[in-house]
Amino acid sequence: MKKTALILFALLLLPTQSWAHAWLKLKIATSEYPPFTSSKMEHDGYINHITKEAFLESGVVVEFTSMPWEDALEATQNGEYDAVSYGNFVRAREDEFFHSKPITAENLIFFTRTDSEIDSWKNLSDLAQYKMGITEGYLYTDELNRFIKDNSNTVEAKTDKENFEALLDGKIDIFPTDDLSGWYLLQRDFNDSQRKQITQLRPFISSVTTHLLVPKGSENGKLVLALFNRGIEQLTLDGKMKRFKRLLKEGYYQTPNKPVNYDRR
CATH class of the missing domain: 3.40.190.10 (Periplasmic binding protein-like II)
Structure with a gap:
């Protein structure tokens, strides 16, 4: 059994918890697509906040790098990043990327x-x-x-x-x-x-539905996918996904110098 598979198997047996010390750091490519993803927003935007917290459920920390969308896909496929945050579910992309469990529906x-x-x-x-x-x-x-x-x-x-x-x-x-x-x-x-x-x-x-995109050509792709999916499940069970949505509606994820009123009544 490969080392990656052994690590994955061990992780899935562990009780759900947020570890005090990170054992793995992931590099995630992202883009400027506010309010979902943006380097100018709190926690790099709404979806990136969820992504960060989902990985923290297994003691994994992430580092986001913002770039144009096509560059993010290409660089991740080339092994420079562990995943892309984020993409809609489309079958045309399934040859190159795994789609995680849904993050949001829009x-x-x-x-x-x-x-x-x-x-x-x-x-x-x-x-x-x-x-x-x-x-x-x-x-x-x-x-x-x-x-x-x-x-x-x-x-x-x-x-x-x-x-x-x-x-x-x-x-x-x-x-x-x-x-x-x-x-x-x-x-x-x-x-x-x-x-x-x-x-x-x-x-x-x-x-x-929106998803974390994990390259299928990556050696640790299935591990990254499993860690994220597990984290999303736990955030949902803990009610944190509803909290993040509430923060979004309250304007927490904002470009500070250009605030937006989310009340569309």
Whole structure:
């Protein structure tokens, strides 16, 4: 039996606890995707806080390094990092990465302009005539990814913020992103007049689960995955996942110089 397997077996037999002294340090690649992940936020953002605490349940400490999303995936596949925080579940990524147990579930939606002729949709084919903005390197859902691949009427930008700017300028007609991060960016980086020009297109695309991505080519990948999954289970049992969500809604994970009011009533 390999050393990694022996360590994993021993860990799973131990009672759940947060160890006083770390026995393992992991390097995790992350990106700027507030309020979920950001080096400018408390605990590097909401999801990174959960990730850190999940590993601490087994006495493992993590170090986050922020970089562009595609760089994070590539560097982790090349063995420079132990995992990526974080990604939606998409089958297209399963050849290269393990998906951990779900961390959160979010609604993926289309944003459009309030003066747009688009008021609803049933099938993605209904939107083929409209110019869609997408963010470089992102995989959204399996269905939406297939649509994007087969549809030439798409425009790629480097960031979600650039896509919102393109939407305001009329360069694109629709833009998919998750509800919370989209709303957060609109509150943080755009003024009230600009926000009034953007609305959500109904219905939402789908609910997506978020995961830690662990490279399948890593020698210790299965160990890292098992440690994290065990930690998520314990945080859930202890009620801490609800606490982290409450902290998010209370504005704990904020860019200090650009606070956002989370009350959307």
